[in-house]
Amino acid sequence: MKLRIFVTLKPGVLDPQGKAIGKALQGLGFQGVNDVRQGKLIELDVADDTTDAAIDEMCRTLLANTVIENYRVERA
Template structure:
């Protein structure tokens, strides 16, 4: 069983990595990029029977800093 977790900074939290990417794209001639938000994707290989609630608990305890980050889970 697999799960994919998408972690992103919450709206309103400064994203310095995203700003570096936005600036670099502009310097490379890619005009019109007004904002970049950078996040991470975590792919988990799970034992059969692992529930989305268990993955949510993993996110809350380790995979995401829920003070400044939000996350979404895809089970499949």
């Protein structure tokens, strides 16, 4: 089973990298970019019988730092 885990900064947490990317887009002349937030995509290939609880545990234990990040699991 293939999973895609999207890890994103929580709303309100400052994202200096996103800000820098936004400025770079502006510098390249792209108009109308209101905001940029950068996250991570982690792809996992796991056994088909892996439970939702186990996947959630992986996310909370290692893949995301829930102090600053949210995560969302998508089954491919």
